Amino acid sequence: MTGPTRTLMRTLGTVASYAALILAAFAALFPLFWTISTSVKPRADTFVLPPRFFDFEPTLRNYEAILATRGFAQIYWNTLIITAASTALCVAVSTLAAYALARSPGFRSRGALEVGLILTRAVPTIVLMVPLFQIISRMGLYDNHLMLIVMYAAVNIPFATWLMTSFVAQVPMALEESAAVDGASRASILWFVVLPLILPGMSATTIFVALLTWNEFLIPVMLAGNNAKTLPVFIAGFISARNLDWGPMAAASTLAILPIALVTVIAQRKLVSGLSTGAVKG
Amino acid sequence: MPRAMPRGLSLEQATRRLAVLLVLPTWVLLILVFALPLAGAIWLSFRNETLGSFVTPRFIGWENYRGAFADPRFWESIRTTLFFMVAGLAIQLPLGIGLALLLHRNLRGTAFFRSALIVPMLLTPVAVGLMWRFMLDADFGIINWALRHVIDSPPNWLGARIPARFAVVMVDSWISIPFVMLMVLAGLSSLPRGPAEAAAIDGAGPLAIFVFITLPSLVPVILVIVMIRVVDVVKLFDILFIVTQRGGPGTATQTLGLLTYNTGFIFFQTSRAAALGVLLTLMVIPIYFIWRRVGRAP
Amino acid sequence: MTPTGRLLTATAVSALVASGAAAQEINIYLIPSPSSDAIQSFIPAFEEETGIRVNVTETPYGEAHQKLLLSVQLGQGQYDVAQFDNTFLAPFGAAGTMMALDDYIAGSEAYDISDFSEGSQEYGMFDGESLGLVLSTEPMILWYRTDLFEELGLDVPETWEDYRAAAQAISEAGLGDGNILGWGPNASWWFMTLIWSFGGQLYDADLVPQVNTPEAVAGITFFKDMLAYGPEGGISSSGDDTTNKFLSQDIGMMVQYSGYWGVALEPENSAFVGNIATAKMPLGTVDITHLAGWNIGIPSDAQNPDEAWQFLEFVLGRDNAVDYLLAGAAAIGRKSVLDNPELLAIHPYLPLLDIPETSRIERYPQLRVWPELEKAILDALPAILTGEVEVQAGLDALNEVMGPILAQETAE
Known part of the structure; x- marks a missing residue:
C-alpha cells in the first residue's frame, strides 16, 4: 500500500469512527433529552406530530404539579436516606466478605457462600416476594425504612462482593506479609494496611450500589406503603388512573434522574475504571 | 499498638480464622432475605394456597408442578x-x-x-x-x-x-x-x-x-x-x-x-x-x- | 427515669386510654384516581370537625388489591378504610377481605341509601352483603366529536349499525379516524360489553363458557371490524391510552367509561374541549348498560370501624355529594344530584347515570377467578382482532381455555 492511500484510509477510518460514536451518543442520550423536553412542555405540545423539539413555550407547570403532590418531599427524602444507608451497609458487609474470599481460598463455608451469592444474584426477586411479604408483615416491618435498607443491601451484596473481591486481590500479598512479620494482628492488617489501599475501589462500588438501590422498583412496590415509598414507585403510579399525566410523569422522572446525572458527570472516570477492574480481574 | 499474631498460627491459618468471622454478616443477610423466603416458596409450592384463602389450604404434592408442565x-x-x-x-x-x-x-x-x-x-x-x-x-x-x-x-x-x-x-x-x-x-x-x-x-x-x-x-x-x-x-x-x-x-x-x-x-x-x-x-x-x-x- | 421518658410514658398512657373511647387516628388506603384526589381534599375538614387524624396510603392500581388482600389475610388491622375496583368485589368477598356494611348503611340518614337507584344499591353487594359503598358509577357510554358530526351532518348513533356507518363516514371523509375502542391491554372491557350487547354471555349459570356462540361471534366480529376505522396505535391502546388518543387526535367516536370525563374537562388536556359530547351507548340486539366503577369500604380487620364509617359518611354522605363531585371525582349516581345545574354544566353525562329499568345492568363477572379468566381473554384477543385467526376459531379456542379456569371457581 502506498503512503497517501494509507493516510487516506486512516482519515476515513477516523471519520467513520466519529460518525459511529456520534450516532451512538445520540441514541444513548435522546430518550433522556425527550424526557426532559416533555417535562417542560405544555400539554398541548406533547402529543403533536411533527414533534416539537424546541419550538414551544417552556413551562414549569409540570414541576409545580409534582412538587405540590402530597408527600412528594417525603418520597424524595425516603429514596435518599434509604439509598445512603443501604449502600453503606451493603458496601461494608461486602468488603468484609470480599476480603475473606480474596485472601483465604479454603475457609469454612466458602463453597456454600459462593453458591449463596450466585443464587442470590441469579434468582429473580419475584420468586421470593410472597413469602417475604408474609414474613415481613408478621414481623410488623411492612413499610419500614430499616427493612428496606436491609433488603436492598442484601440483594446488592453479590454484585458488591464480586467487585470488591477483585479490588482486594489487587493489593499485593507481600504488604500484608511484611506487616505480619512486624507483628501486626490479622484484624489490624486489614484495617491499617488493606483498607486504605482499597478505598478507591470501595468508592466505585459505592456509586454502583447506590445507583442500583436508587433505581430499585420491585422491592418497594411490594413491601412499602406510603411511609417508606420511593421514587420509582411514585413514577410507576402515573401508569394507572392518572391517565393524561405524561408531563408530570416526565417531570418526576427528570427529578429521579437528576442525582444520577450529577453522579455520572462527577464520577464518570471512577465508574468506568471501577467496573473495568471488577470485570477483568473478577 | 496492634496486638501480635497469636503464637504458632501462620498467616494463612489466621486469615482462615478471620475469614469465617468476616463473612458472618453476609451470611445473616443472605439467610434472612434469600434462604428463608426461598424455603417458604418451596413449602408453598406443594400446597394449594391462594392470596385470598379461597380454598382450604392443604398439601397437594406435585400438583402445581404437573399443572405448570401441562400449561402451554x-x-x-x-x-x-x-x-x-x-x-x-x-x-x-x-x-x-x-x-x-x-x-x-x-x-x-x-x-x-x-x-x-x-x-x-x-x-x-x-x-x-x-x-x-x-x-x-x-x-x-x-x-x-x-x-x-x-x-x-x-x-x-x-x-x-x-x-x-x-x-x-x-x-x-x-x-x-x-x-x-x-x-x-x-x-x-x-x-x-x-x-x-x-x-x-x-x-x-x-x-x-x-x-x-x-x-x-x-x-x-x-x-x-x-x-x-x-x-x-x-x-x-x-x-x-x-x-x-x-x-x-x-x-x-x-x-x-x-x-x-x-x-x-x-x-x-x-x-x-x-x-x-x-x-x-x-x-x-x-x-x-x-x-x-x-x-x-x- | 428522665423527664423526657416520663413525658413519653404519660403520652403513651393517655393514648391508650383515649383509644378505649374513640380513635385519634384512622388509616385509609386509596388508589391513585380522581376519586382518591377528591376524597383527600376533604381530609382537612374532617380532621377539624372530628379531631380524628387521617393517614393516607396511596398504592398504584397494579399492586393495590393484591397488597390489601395480603394485608387483611395477615389480620394486622393496617387499614380502616379501603378503596377498591368493583372487579375485585368477588375475590374480596370470597376471601372475607371487607366488612359487611349493611348495619352502618341501614342506620345512616346522612348516607341515605335510598338516594341511589336499585342497580346502584346492589353495586357493592356480594352474596347478599354490602361490602363496599359506591365510590363511582361509570357506565360505558358513547363519546363523540360534535364538530366532526356537524361537518358531515351525522346523527348521534343509536345502534351499532349507526355507529359503524358514522365511523366509516368520518374515516372516508378524511376527517380523522372513525372511532376508537380499547383493543389493547384492557380489551376485556369492550369484549364483555359487545358480547352482552349482541345478546351473548361469557358463561352460563353452570359456569360453562359461552364465548363462541353466534351472538358472541357477532359482537367480537363487530369489535374487530371497528379496528379498521381506528388509529394505527389502537391495537395497543390500554383503557387510558384510548381516552388519551380520543382527546388528542381527530377521532370521531369512542365507547368508554364515563369516569374518564374528568380529564376531558380541562382545556389543558384536550384541544377539543367544547366539541366533545356524550350519549347512551349504541344498542345491539339487547339493551344493556355495562356498569363499572370504584367501591370503598372497611377492611374486615380494621381497628377503628366506627371512625372509618364516620369518615365515609362525611365524605360520601348525601349533603356532601355536590361538593364531592365538584372536587373532580368521577360521578356517583345519586338521584338527588343528577339534575343539579351546576354539576350538569361540568358533568353533562350525569343523566346517563339514571339507568332506566329497561336497560339490563351488566357488571364485571363476580368470580374470584376473574383475574385469570380476564387474562385468558386478553391473551386470545390480539390474534383474533388482527385477523391472524378467524373470529369463530379464535373464540372456540378461547372457550376451551376458559373451561378449566371457570371450573376452579367452585373448588373447595
Whole structure:
C-alpha cells in the first residue's frame, strides 16, 4: 500500500469512527433529552406530530404539579436516606466478605457462600416476594425504612462482593506479609494496611450500589406503603388512573434522574475504571 | 499498638480464622432475605394456597408442578425468555464490542463519548420504560414519526407480537449495551500490546488482528458478559411491567418471571406461582457452574 | 427515669386510654384516581370537625388489591378504610377481605341509601352483603366529536349499525379516524360489553363458557371490524391510552367509561374541549348498560370501624355529594344530584347515570377467578382482532381455555 492511500484510509477510518460514536451518543442520550423536553412542555405540545423539539413555550407547570403532590418531599427524602444507608451497609458487609474470599481460598463455608451469592444474584426477586411479604408483615416491618435498607443491601451484596473481591486481590500479598512479620494482628492488617489501599475501589462500588438501590422498583412496590415509598414507585403510579399525566410523569422522572446525572458527570472516570477492574480481574 | 499474631498460627491459618468471622454478616443477610423466603416458596409450592384463602389450604404434592408442565403458557414463556436472551446478545455483543473498540482507539473526545454512552445503564428503568413506551406509540410516538420518513408503514411496536418482542429487545439493549461496552473496554485495556503489534509488523490487517488475536483473548470477558446478561434477562421485570404492560400484547412478551408474577399477584394463585418460581430457580442453578469455570479464570 | 421518658410514658398512657373511647387516628388506603384526589381534599375538614387524624396510603392500581388482600389475610388491622375496583368485589368477598356494611348503611340518614337507584344499591353487594359503598358509577357510554358530526351532518348513533356507518363516514371523509375502542391491554372491557350487547354471555349459570356462540361471534366480529376505522396505535391502546388518543387526535367516536370525563374537562388536556359530547351507548340486539366503577369500604380487620364509617359518611354522605363531585371525582349516581345545574354544566353525562329499568345492568363477572379468566381473554384477543385467526376459531379456542379456569371457581 502506498503512503497517501494509507493516510487516506486512516482519515476515513477516523471519520467513520466519529460518525459511529456520534450516532451512538445520540441514541444513548435522546430518550433522556425527550424526557426532559416533555417535562417542560405544555400539554398541548406533547402529543403533536411533527414533534416539537424546541419550538414551544417552556413551562414549569409540570414541576409545580409534582412538587405540590402530597408527600412528594417525603418520597424524595425516603429514596435518599434509604439509598445512603443501604449502600453503606451493603458496601461494608461486602468488603468484609470480599476480603475473606480474596485472601483465604479454603475457609469454612466458602463453597456454600459462593453458591449463596450466585443464587442470590441469579434468582429473580419475584420468586421470593410472597413469602417475604408474609414474613415481613408478621414481623410488623411492612413499610419500614430499616427493612428496606436491609433488603436492598442484601440483594446488592453479590454484585458488591464480586467487585470488591477483585479490588482486594489487587493489593499485593507481600504488604500484608511484611506487616505480619512486624507483628501486626490479622484484624489490624486489614484495617491499617488493606483498607486504605482499597478505598478507591470501595468508592466505585459505592456509586454502583447506590445507583442500583436508587433505581430499585420491585422491592418497594411490594413491601412499602406510603411511609417508606420511593421514587420509582411514585413514577410507576402515573401508569394507572392518572391517565393524561405524561408531563408530570416526565417531570418526576427528570427529578429521579437528576442525582444520577450529577453522579455520572462527577464520577464518570471512577465508574468506568471501577467496573473495568471488577470485570477483568473478577 | 496492634496486638501480635497469636503464637504458632501462620498467616494463612489466621486469615482462615478471620475469614469465617468476616463473612458472618453476609451470611445473616443472605439467610434472612434469600434462604428463608426461598424455603417458604418451596413449602408453598406443594400446597394449594391462594392470596385470598379461597380454598382450604392443604398439601397437594406435585400438583402445581404437573399443572405448570401441562400449561402451554409455561412453555411459551420459556421460549420468550430464551428469545430475549439470544436476540439480546446477538445485538448487544457486536454493538458493545464495536463501541468498546472505538473508545479504545482513544480518539480526541473519548472521555465525553464514554460518559454519554454509559448514561442508559444508570437511569431509573421505570422512568426510562415509561419514556420508551411514549416514544414507541404508533400514533404520537416519535420513533414511528421518524421511521415514516424512511419506510411506508413502520412496525406497530407495542401492538403486534413480533414487533413487541423486538421492542423489548431494543429497550433492553439500549440499557445493557453500555455494560457490555464497559466490560469489553476493560478487557481490551488489560490486553498486552505485544502480540497485536507483532502481527501488524508481519503484515496482518486490522480485521485479521481483531479476529485472530484480540477476539480470542476477550473470550473470558465475553463469557462473563453472557452469564450476567442471561441472569438479567431471567430477572427482567421493570421494562416488561411498563413498556409492554406486563407482557403484552397477549402473551407475546411474557417471560417466565413475569408469568410467575402474573400467576401470583394477578391471579392470586400463590402456590402455583411458588411452583413456577421454584422451577425458575432450578433453571438458573447451572449459572453457578458456568460461573465457577469462567468467573475464576486466570 | 428522665423527664423526657416520663413525658413519653404519660403520652403513651393517655393514648391508650383515649383509644378505649374513640380513635385519634384512622388509616385509609386509596388508589391513585380522581376519586382518591377528591376524597383527600376533604381530609382537612374532617380532621377539624372530628379531631380524628387521617393517614393516607396511596398504592398504584397494579399492586393495590393484591397488597390489601395480603394485608387483611395477615389480620394486622393496617387499614380502616379501603378503596377498591368493583372487579375485585368477588375475590374480596370470597376471601372475607371487607366488612359487611349493611348495619352502618341501614342506620345512616346522612348516607341515605335510598338516594341511589336499585342497580346502584346492589353495586357493592356480594352474596347478599354490602361490602363496599359506591365510590363511582361509570357506565360505558358513547363519546363523540360534535364538530366532526356537524361537518358531515351525522346523527348521534343509536345502534351499532349507526355507529359503524358514522365511523366509516368520518374515516372516508378524511376527517380523522372513525372511532376508537380499547383493543389493547384492557380489551376485556369492550369484549364483555359487545358480547352482552349482541345478546351473548361469557358463561352460563353452570359456569360453562359461552364465548363462541353466534351472538358472541357477532359482537367480537363487530369489535374487530371497528379496528379498521381506528388509529394505527389502537391495537395497543390500554383503557387510558384510548381516552388519551380520543382527546388528542381527530377521532370521531369512542365507547368508554364515563369516569374518564374528568380529564376531558380541562382545556389543558384536550384541544377539543367544547366539541366533545356524550350519549347512551349504541344498542345491539339487547339493551344493556355495562356498569363499572370504584367501591370503598372497611377492611374486615380494621381497628377503628366506627371512625372509618364516620369518615365515609362525611365524605360520601348525601349533603356532601355536590361538593364531592365538584372536587373532580368521577360521578356517583345519586338521584338527588343528577339534575343539579351546576354539576350538569361540568358533568353533562350525569343523566346517563339514571339507568332506566329497561336497560339490563351488566357488571364485571363476580368470580374470584376473574383475574385469570380476564387474562385468558386478553391473551386470545390480539390474534383474533388482527385477523391472524378467524373470529369463530379464535373464540372456540378461547372457550376451551376458559373451561378449566371457570371450573376452579367452585373448588373447595
